[in-house]
Amino acid sequence: MNHINIWTEKYRPVTFDEMVGQQEILKRVRSLVQAMNIPHLMFAGPAGTGKSTLALIIVKELFKEKWKENYLELNASDERGIDVVRQKVKDFARTKAIENIPFKVIFLDEADALTKEAQQALRRTMENYSNTCRFIMSCNYSSRIIDPIQSRCVVFRFKLLEKKDIKKRIEVIAENENLNITEKAYDAVYESSEGDCRKAINLMQATAAISPDITEDMILMVSSAAKPADMKIVLDYALAGDFLGARDKLLDTMLKESVSGTEIIKGIQKEIWNLEIEPSIKVRLTEKTGEAEFRMIEGSDEFVQLQALLASFVLAGKGES
Amino acid sequence: MSLSEKYRAKKYEDIVKQDKAIDEVKSFLKQFPKKKSLILYGPAGTGKTSLVLAAARENNLEILELNSSDLRNRAKLEETLRPAAQQRSLFKKGKILLMDEVDGVTGTDTGGIPELVRVINSTHYPIIMTCNDVWQSKLSPVRQKSKLVEMKPLDVGTIISLLMKITEKENLDKSPYFLKQIAIKSQGDTRAAINDLESYSETDEFTIDLTEKRDVQASIFNILRRLFKERQDFIRLFDNSELSLDQIFLWIEENIPKEYSGRELAKAYAALASADVFRGRIYKNQSWRFLIYQNIFQSAGISYAKDSPLGGFTKYERPKRILKIWLNNQKIAKKKTISKKYARFVHCSTKRIMRDFPILTPMLKQEDVQKKLRFSDEEIAYVNGLK
Numbered sequence: 001m002n003h004i005n006i007w008t009e010k011y012r013p014v015t016f017d018e019m020v021g022q023q024e025i026l027k028r029v030r031s032l033v034q035a036m037n038i039p040h041l042m043f044a045g046p047a048g049t050g051k052s053t054l055a056l057i058i059v060k061e062l063f064k065e066k067w068k069e070n071y072l073e074l075n076a077s078d079e080r081g082i083d084v085v086r087q088k089v090k091d092f093a094r095t096k097a098i099e100n101i102p103f104k105v106i107f108l109d110e111a112d113a114l115t116k117e118a119q120q121a122l123r124r125t126m127e128n129y130s131n132t133c134r135f136i137m138s139c140n141y142s143s144r145i146i147d148p149i150q151s152r153c154v155v156f157r158f159k160l161l162e163k164k165d166i167k168k169r170i171e172v173i174a175e176n177e178n179l180n181i182t183e184k185a186y187d188a189v190y191e192s193s194e195g196d197c198r199k200a201i202n203l204m205q206a207t208a209a210i211s212p213d214i215t216e217d218m219i220l221m222v223s224s225a226a227k228p229a230d231m232k233i234v235l236d237y238a239l240a241g242d243f244l245g246a247r248d249k250l251l252d253t254m255l256k257e258s259v260s261g262t263e264i265i266k267g268i269q270k271e272i273w274n275l276e277i278e279p280s281i282k283v284r285l286t287e288k289t290g291e292a293e294f295r296m297i298e299g300s301d302e303f304v305q306l307q308a309l310l311a312s313f314v315l316a317g318k319g320e321s
Numbered sequence: 322m323s324l325s326e327k328y329r330a331k332k333y334e335d336i337v338k339q340d341k342a343i344d345e346v347k348s349f350l351k352q353f354p355k356k357k358s359l360i361l362y363g364p365a366g367t368g369k370t371s372l373v374l375a376a377a378r379e380n381n382l383e384i385l386e387l388n389s390s391d392l393r394n395r396a397k398l399e400e401t402l403r404p405a406a407q408q409r410s411l412f413k414k415g416k417i418l419l420m421d422e423v424d425g426v427t428g429t430d431t432g433g434i435p436e437l438v439r440v441i442n443s444t445h446y447p448i449i450m451t452c453n454d455v456w457q458s459k460l461s462p463v464r465q466k467s468k469l470v471e472m473k474p475l476d477v478g479t480i481i482s483l484l485m486k487i488t489e490k491e492n493l494d495k496s497p498y499f500l501k502q503i504a505i506k507s508q509g510d511t512r513a514a515i516n517d518l519e520s521y522s523e524t525d526e527f528t529i530d531l532t533e534k535r536d537v538q539a540s541i542f543n544i545l546r547r548l549f550k551e552r553q554d555f556i557r558l559f560d561n562s563e564l565s566l567d568q569i570f571l572w573i574e575e576n577i578p579k580e581y582s583g584r585e586l587a588k589a590y591a592a593l594a595s596a597d598v599f600r601g602r603i604y605k606n607q608s609w610r611f612l613i614y615q616n617i618f619q620s621a622g623i624s625y626a627k628d629s630p631l632g633g634f635t636k637y638e639r640p641k642r643i644l645k646i647w648l649n650n651q652k653i654a655k656k657k658t659i660s661k662k663y664a665r666f667v668h669c670s671t672k673r674i675m676r677d678f679p680i681l682t683p684m685l686k687q688e689d690v691q692k693k694l695r696f697s698d699e700e701i702a703y704v705n706g707l708k
Contacts, residue, residue, distance in 0.1 A: 004693045006684050008667050052668040077670045078661075110670055198669075202680050209683035225679065243578050243586060251642065255649040258656075258675035295594060300601035303642065304574060308594035311587040318583065 007205045008198050011173050012053055014060060020165035020197075022050055025156045029054065033061050036101060040126065040135045042111075042150065044142035045158025048196030051138040055107045058136070062101055070097050075109045082118035086125050093129040103134050111137040112144035119146045126152060160195030163187075169197060170204060179208055184216040192223040231267040235275060238310050239317035246310050251303065261302025265293045268309070281316050288312045325515040328487055330371040333379055338479050339368055345470040346376050350417075350447055356468045358441045358448040360423070362455035363472030364540065366510030369451040372472070373419050376449075383416035406444035416446050423460065424452040434462060441466050454540060454563065456639060474509020477501070483511065484518055493518075541572050545637045548573070548623060549580045552630050555620040566615070570596070571640035573623060579635050585626045592622030655703040659685065662694045682707050 004010070013019045016030050032038045038058065043051040059071040072092045079085050089106060097104045114122065126135055126149070135153070139145055142155055167186050174181050193200035207214050207222045234253065237246035254264060269289050272282050292309040296302050330336045333343050342361065349359045361369040377384045406418060420437070441448055441463070452460065455469060475483075484500045487493075495518075507514035541564055548558065559569055570593075577589045596618035599611045624630075653675075660674040663685065667674075674681065684690060685704045696704070 004666075004690055005687055006667060006690060047673070056668070073668060075664070075670045077672055078664070109668070113670075199677075202677065202684075206680045206683050222680070243582070247578075251645060255646065255653075258653065258672070258678070260672075263676075292594075295598050298601050299594070299597040300604050301597050304590075304597040305594050307574065308587070308590035311590040314582075315584060315587050320584065 007173060007177075008201050011169065011176075011201065012056070013050075014057065016057060016061075019050055019053065019057070020168050021161045022054070022158055025054070025158065029058065029156070033058055036062065038062075038105075038134050040153040041137070042142065042145070042153035042155045043136065043138045043158060044140070044155060046140060046160055046196065048193070048198035048200075049158040049161055050197070051158055052107070052109060055105075055136045055138070059105050059107075062105070070101075070104045071107065072104070073107045073109065077110045077113035082114065082121045085114075085118075086121065089125055089129065089133070093133045096132065103132055105134050105136060108135060108137045110139065111149075112139035112141060116146060119149055123148050123152070161197050162195070163190045166190050166193060166195070166197055166200050170200065173201065173204060177208065178212060179204075180213045182215050185214050185219050188216045188219040188223075192219070231264065231271045232274070234310075235268065235271055235313055238313035239275065239277070241314055241317055243310060243314050246313070247307060250306060250310065254303070261296055261306055262293065264302075264306060265289060265296065265309075269293075277316055278319070281319075285312065285316055323516070324487065324491070324519045325512045328515060330368060330375055331378060333375050336368050336372055336375060337483065338475055339372065339472055342372060342470050342472050345468070346372060346449075349468055349470075350376060350380060353447045354445075357444055358450065358463070358467040359470060360450045360452060360455055360460075360464065360467045361470050361472055362452050364453060364474050364509060366507070366512035366514075367472040367474055368511065369472055370419075370421060373417065373449050373451070377417050380415075384419055385416055386419040386421060406440050406446055406448070418444065418446055418448045420448060420450040422452060423450040423463065424454055424457060434459060438462050438466060456541070475511060476509070477504045480504040480507055480509070480511060480514050484514060487515065487518065541569065542637055544569065545572060545576055546635075548620060549576075549635070550631050552621075552624045555617065555624070558620050559616065566619070567600075568640075570600075570619060571642065572637070573619065575640040575642070576635075576637045577623070579637065580631060581626060589623050589626035592618045592626060595622065655700055659694075659696065659700050659704065662696065666694060 016026055019026060029041075041055075041058075043054065045051060055073075059067045063070045072088065074085055074088060076085065079088070085108070092106065093104065096102075108122075111119075111122075123146070126133075137145070137149075137153065142150060142157070163186075167190065170181070170186065170189060173179070189200050189203055192203060203219065203223055204214070207218050210218065210222070230253070234246050234249045237243075237249055250264070253259070254261070269286065272285050272289065275282065277285075288309060292305045296305050299305055333347075336343060346359065346361075349356060361372060363369060374384065376382075423437070450463070450467070455464060481497070481500050481504045484495075484504060485497075488495050488500070500518075503514050503517045506517065541562065544558060544562055559566055562569060564572070574593060577593070578586065581589050596615045599615040599618065602608055603611045603615065656675065656678060657671070660678065661671045663681070664671045664674045682704070686707075691701050691704070
């Protein structure tokens, strides 16, 4: 047990029984682990639904207290390039696993952050070390993983957690931390977590830092203060015809809050329907937004695509499209 | 003596069509030491050096000149420029230190620019520098210290009348048509025009090949002007620039709103966005074939966002985005190292932690967390300073 006061770690489930949601997946994985042999696994699904947690439970069940020596965790979006990943895998896989299990486990988090070329290279690595290593990969969308890798893995699809699941975890925390939570506050936590358990727990801890008596209002206050990238202001500038104002605001938001262009686009897409413009123009703008998101993948500079999109909003503000 | 030296301007009144620059130099000398140095910048042959020489003559000042042929590393500058900046002039009342072609201070001139800054700080005499491109990053320390004065290329008419004066004095018999062609070919470079006049004056008159232009380093301002206002020569528009295509891209991005609004603005940015898509394809697949598409969207695509070419003068500005990103990176450096440590602990990517940073702040303020994650003193100070 961790003695450090970060709740997402302190209350991370360490056994299959503690996990909430994903019951079908748990059943199958549990039987694989009991046979003491796992294939390569792929966990696909949204953030905060238990992918890393399950990977950790698997290695802890397999290797017991020796799990740390037999487990390597890599985050594809943090490692610089596939070469680093390969080198680390190579170094790790070189020594044999101890205990009565003939393999070690590598958890490659956010594998969909790798480019297609990097994934091709990874596929070779998987083959080369298939005798001594099992890979568990996590990704948000399995469609971003190339077929050859998918076909080597057993794919499990994680779903967003339901309200009862998230409530169950929070109740455990509330009891241990001596918190008083109103029923409505549970609803508010679930609403703003959008089925992401990590988000829900972080929100709880941030709120509990203010007071152990947690109400709906407090949850709403904390979650709105920490809401990333408010696109409304940017779009308001643009619709009012102030392109430069909108552009500056956008760049500031992106830099200050460390959000990527893709996330900004998502925010814009959601915001369009709250704007006070003709529905027909909203449809046109949604098309433009989708096009910009698509172009971001092909292009080299996200901010350029966003500027082009802002210019369309300036036009829309004049009633044109 | 070559004609161009013989007819070099000697007095303020000889320098044509640069009244604004002359006034700036006059007031600079008058107000010295309010500002200690001045940079004259502009294309070749616009009269930068002549203006300094004329200023010295008119004010009865001595000139100490260092040009690009001298080695200008730190030792050399210390040895010559520094004493000169301190000592009294021997015969005349004062002096001007002329540092010609500062953009020629290159890699081999180690420490040249920092030394120049030190000299500017301590000089007793005005320092005037000349250069073609004042916007190079290496000049930025000097730029901040100095008054900037631009000299613009001369128009064809001015150069023709100048050439006519010279042909009269030299008794050369040249047709106006010939002079006009030389003037056009010079692209505002007086020295080039006079040199051409001289080299062609001994042969029989013939038609000058107008395509054989001097390879003028097109300044970014010229490129933008041609792009937005003149609509010409798209394919080769970016060929003569010192800046890379990517740098030009940023300049265009910054300045589109200065030229366009409304529908044209949207069209221009759409073209730029298309150029970026092709640029992305080049980077990702090394498909250099696509360069031509990027080029055309980045030039003609921008230019034809408007139905008819624009007139008037626009003051273009340097791209600010890269600077902003850089400043921000400095600012969030701590946030990044903190996020990295935290991310490893909670099995998460650094990026996600950076994004969730506001809500995580209360957790990061806990002493035991800071200890466990081995935050440095600066990192602790950063976190505790957050709201």
